[in-house]
Amino acid sequence: MTATVEPTPATMRASVMTGVGALQIEDRPVPEPGAHQVLVEVAAVGVCGSDVHYYRHGRIGDFVVEQPMILGHELSGRIAAVGAGVDPARVGQRVAVEPQHPCRRCPQCRAGRYNLCPHIEFYATPPIDGAFCRYVLTDDDMAHPVPDSMSDDAAALLEPLSVAIATMRKAHVAPGTSILIAGAGPIGVICAQTARAFGAARIVVTDLVASRREKALQFGATEVLDPTAVDVAAIEPVDAFVDATGVPAAVVSGIKAVGPAGHVVLVGMGADEYALPVSHIANQEITVTGVFRYTDTWPAAIHLVSSGAVDLDGMVTGRYDLEHVGEALDSDSDPASLKSIVEPR
Known part of the structure; x- marks a missing residue:
């Protein structure tokens, strides 16, 4: 059973990579959160170099795109629904998402190196879908609350930070x-x-x-x-x-x-x-x-941005909707571009 502020739709729009250099808008089912998951309504998604690499080349090293996949892993949003094991009071909370799902049981996870979990599922890494869509699921402890003083853009860019x-x-x-x-x-x-x-x-x-x-x-x-x-x-x-x-x-x-x-x-x-x-x-x-991703960095990232020590908002140089994700991915060709944001509304 889940708790919600208002009913979520049955389907959502998503920008799907269907091949090298090819994207299309599709209707996808809105997923249901498991017991210890939350459903996040996505507000902002930063474009990363890995997204661009998959889009242009279809692979990064041993990670190969072999089926249609949603790109995007730098994201923020609002919790729209929670699973049975999550405090219902979290519904409506603004969060930055740590885009990884480790197994939590292997030797690397138990040693605190969950970024090296051999069974990890990471957003927008084949075959796992990412966040260029309206809703995503994540583990409840990977949805980090952010203060109201922090913009959606900055919350999304806590990932590269x-x-x-x-x-x-x-x-x-x-x-x-x-x-x-x-x-x-x-x-x-x-x-x-x-x-x-x-x-x-x-x-x-x-x-x-x-x-x-x-x-x-x-x-x-x-x-x-x-x-x-x-x-x-x-x-x-x-x-x-x-x-x-x-x-x-x-x-x-x-x-x-x-x-x-x-x-x-x-x-x-x-x-x-x-x-x-x-x-x-x-x-x-x-x-x-x-460096292969990160472990336990979001608390420090939230502090650095909230304290003014790091300016992420100032790095945003372009915003795009789902229909223009291709332009967002190609924006790195402009030397003046630093970070592009996709707003999947």
């Missing part, structure tokens, strides 16, 4: 440290803001595009570099390097810029394999790791 928080934790960014970030796209800019919020004193951002370098300065960078004009590997050594490009040359030069006992975090999607400067890594005892 969570990636940045997980990155800064792995990069050991602390007050007074220095960090180099390759790429001034959405994740690079959010990482710059988050590094500042974590107390980094020197935040260097590289990008090929001048307008994006200027954006990075507006959102936390203390200096920006054109990697075609400057030897990034020869800059004053930094404590941490974050790659948000996936470009092998950027990764190699960034690692070489890291000083003794520093940390490297690979975030960007690029080639599956490439050569690394192993002698520098070994001789300087540099730790190299990746």
Whole structure:
């Protein structure tokens, strides 16, 4: 049995990816929440690079789109109905959705690394549908309440902010440290803001595009570099390097810029394999790791935005409805675009 404010419709509209570069609007059944689930009426969905990659290429590594799928995993909304095991008072609550459903029983889940659960179901990762639609289901504890002072857009963008928080934790960014970030796209800019919020004193951002370098300065960078004009590997050594490009040359030069006992975090999607400067890594005892989503980051993300330490609203550069999801996915071709929002009303 579920509790509702008002009856939910039987069907909803959804933007469905039917093939590489192909989308269509379909009517889909509105799902019913299970005992410990909530039904969220979606308010805003951010467009992520992974959505774009699936749309253009039909796959990311081993994740292949083999059947029609709804994209979108950065979302916020309002709880429209709850399952029998959820407090009915949650109906009507504004929430940001953590878009993953771990099994909660495997060794990785029990160790607190539920992002590495081999059985995880993640929005908009084949074959799981995402949020470019009117309603979605999520586990009740993955629907995080947000304050009324936070916009729907910002609540949706807590998801990429969570990636940045997980990155800064792995990069050991602390007050007074220095960090180099390759790429001034959405994740690079959010990482710059988050590094500042974590107390980094020197935040260097590289990008090929001048307008994006200027954006990075507006959102936390203390200096920006054109990697075609400057030897990034020869800059004053930094404590941490974050790659948000996936470009092998950027990764190699960034690692070489890291000083003794520093940390490297690979975030960007690029080639599956490439050569690394192993002698520098070994001789300087540099730790190299990746980031695969996040665990327990939403409370920190909500605090950073609510306190004003991170500005997510200022990163929104375009809004689209369900009929124009294709345009939203292609908006990254404009260097002035940072984050596009789909409003599935």
